[in-house]
Amino acid sequence: xxxxxxxxxxxxxxxxxxxxxxxxxxxxxxxxxxxxxxxxxxxxxxxxxxxxxxxxxxxxxxxxxxxxxxxxxxxxxxxxxxxxxxxxxxxxxxxxxxxxxxxxxxxxxxxxxxxxxxxxxxxxxxxxxxxxxxxxxxxxxxxxxxxxxxxxxxxxxxxxxxxxxxxxxxxxxxxxxxxxxxxxxxxxxxxxxxxxxxxxxxxxxxxxxxxxxxxxxxxxxxxxxxxxxxxxxxxxxxxxxxxxxxxxxxxxxxxxxxxxxxxxxxxxxxxxxxxxxxxxxxxxxxxxxxxxxxxxxxxxxxxxxxxxxxxxxxxxxx
Numbered sequence: 682x683x684x685x686x687x688x689x690x691x692x693x694x695x696x697x698x699x700x701x702x703x704x705x706x707x708x709x710x711x712x713x714x715x716x717x718x719x720x721x722x723x724x725x726x727x728x729x730x731x732x733x734x735x736x737x738x739x740x741x742x743x744x745x746x747x748x749x750x751x752x753x754x755x756x757x758x759x760x761x762x763x764x765x766x767x768x769x770x771x772x773x774x775x776x777x778x779x780x781x782x783x784x785x786x787x788x789x790x791x792x793x794x795x796x797x798x799x800x801x802x803x804x805x806x807x808x809x810x811x812x813x814x815x816x817x818x819x820x821x822x823x824x825x826x827x828x829x830x831x832x833x834x835x836x837x838x839x840x841x842x843x844x845x846x847x848x849x850x851x852x853x854x855x856x857x858x859x860x861x862x863x864x865x866x867x868x869x870x871x872x873x874x875x876x877x878x879x880x881x882x883x884x885x886x887x888x889x890x891x892x893x894x895x896x897x898x899x900x901x902x903x904x905x906x907x908x909x910x911x912x913x914x915x916x917x918x919x920x921x922x923x924x925x926x927x928x929x930x931x932x933x934x935x936x937x938x939x940x941x942x943x944x945x946x947x948x949x950x951x952x953x954x955x956x957x958x959x960x961x962x963x964x965x966x967x968x969x970x971x972x973x974x975x976x977x978x979x980x981x982x983x984x985x986x987x988x989x990x991x992x993x994x995x996x997x998x999x
Contacts, residue, residue: 682710682749683749683750683751683752684709684710684711684712684748684749684750684751685702685706685710685711685712685750685751685752685753685754686712686714686744686745686748686750686752686753686754686791687699687702687711687712687713687714687753687754687756688714688733688735688753688754688755688756688757688778688782689714689715689716689755689756689757689758690713690714690715690720690724690730690756691715691718691719691720691721691724692718692756692758692858693853693855693857693858693860694756694796694853694897694900694901695713695715695754695756696721696723696724696857696858697855697857697858697897697901698754698756698901698904699711699713699724699727699728700723700724700727701901701905702754703727703728705905708727708728709728709729711728711729712728712729712730712731712744712748712750713727713728713729713730713731714730714731714732714733714744715730715732715733716732716733716734716735716757729748731744735755735757735774735778735779735781735782736773736774736777736778736781737781738781738784738785741781741782741785742785742788742789745785745786745789745791746789750789750791751790751791751792752791752792752793752794752908753782753785753786753791753792753793753794754794754904755778755779755782755793755794755795756796757774757775757778757779758774758775759771759774759775759823759826760823760863760864761800761821761823761824761863761864761954761957762863762864762866762953762954762957764821764822764823764826765821765822765823765953765957768822771822771823771826772822772825772826775823775826775827775829775830776826776829776830776833779795779830779833779834780833782795783833783834783837783843783845786837786843786845787837787841787843791843791844792843792844792845792846792908793834793837793843793844793845793846794846794847794904794907794908795830795834795845795846795847795919796847796848796849796850796904797827797828797830797831797847797848797849797850797919797920798823798824798827798849798850798851799811799849799850799851799852799892799893799961799962799965800819800821800823800824800827800864800957800961801817801819801824801827801828801831801849801920802815802817802819802824802960802961802962803816803817803818803819803820803824803960804818804820804959804960805818806818806962807962808961808962808963809962809963809964810964810965810966811922811962811964811965811966812966813917813921813922813966813967813968813969814917819960820960821957821960823957824960831847831919831920834847834918834919834920835918835919838918838919844912845918845919846907846908846910846915846918846919847907847918847919847920847921848903848904848907848920848921848922848923848970849920849921849922849923849965850895850900850903850923851865851892851893851894851895851923851924851925851965852864852865852866852868852892852893852894852895853865853894853895853896853897853900854868854869854872854894854895854896854897854985854989855869855896855897856872856897856989856992856993856996857897857996859873860873864886864954864957864958864961865892865894865958867884867885867886867930868892868894868930868933870884871884871930871933871934871937871946872937872989872990872993873993873997875937875941875944875990876990876993876994876997877997879941879943879944879945880944880945880946880947881934881944881945881946881947882947882949883947883948883949884930884946884947884948884949884950885948885949885950885951885954885955886930886950886951886954886955886958887930887948887950887955888929888930888931888948889929889931890929890930890955890958890959891927891928891929891963891964892927892928892929892958892961892962892963893924893925893926893927893961893962893963893964893965894924894925894926894927894928895923895924895925895926895978895980896925896978896979896980896984896985896988896989898979898980899925899978899979899980902978902979903923903970903976906974906975906976907921907970907974910973910974910975914973914974915973915974916969916973917969917973921967921969921970921973921974921976922965922966922967922969922970923965923967923970923976923978924964924965924967924978925978925980925981925985926978926980926981926982926985927963927964928982930946930948931946932982933982933986934946936982936983936986937986937990939983939986940986940987940990941990
């Protein structure tokens with residue numbers, strides 16, 4: 682039986698994707714892997730887990746061969762703010778690891794899912810209704826590595842026939858994993874602070890800054906959908922724009938106030954992350970994903986806010 686390998690399983694997406702994959706395809710089918718972060722008890726109890734450094738191609742090959750892996754969900758990445766602090770490490774992790782995974786996938790005939798990001802665009806890109814195919818000149822190392830990743834995946838598909846697939850995720854919001862160093866993480870922090878303290882005193886993105894966002898269940902849904910899509914429907918194959926909602930900090934604060942009337946927000950803008958945010962789209966055009974493989978998000982801002990506050994309140998009381 683071919684299995685699914687998830688790299689970066691201890692991160693924000695991986696910690697939710699792995700249980701979802703196990704629920705969908707069977708616990709014995711999914712192998713979770715991480716590098717340094719200690720896995721949660723849920724990951725350990727739910728199925729197989731092993732440590733792997735994706736910059737070591739021999740180790741990647743050993744695991745793929747040992748577990749008869751047929752599909753790899755590559756979530757190994759250094760996020761935007763941390764990538765700017767250590768650009769050399771970001772290139773090593775984001776690009777060299779992906780190259781290793783693609784090489785192993787070529788040898789062992791694995792499908793590969795690799796998410797890209799709104800960070801793959803830049804100031805020269807249309808910020809409103811950003812097209813599926815458009816100029817990509819990011820000004821951050823994170824964005825540069827993601828554009829390189831998109832091109833690598835296209836190359837391995839066209840040159841070697843590797844079944845590579847991917848989406849461009851917007852900012853992701855989750856109640857399971859704390860913020861991990863991304864530019865859009867204010868939209869996660871605001872919920873934690875609202876539940877814990879009834880206020881958010883240090884929003885690092887200024888009012889009026891619109892960014893694409895998505896609730897984690899929809900992000901997982903997009904990964905499942907594109908990996909399960911008929912190959913012939915994938916006109917672009919890698920880096921499909923997907924989105925669910927676009928809002929500024931004051932918009933999300935307004936929704937939270939409907940549930941926590943005394944909630945307040947104050948700003949302590951981080952110039953680095955603000956500059957990054959201003960180079961990213963206000964809203965992407967995801968019509969290609971909708972047309973090619975039926976993409977349709979479930980959550981808008983009100984629905985996400987209601988669910989996020991309820992789930993996070995229950996989680997923080999544990």
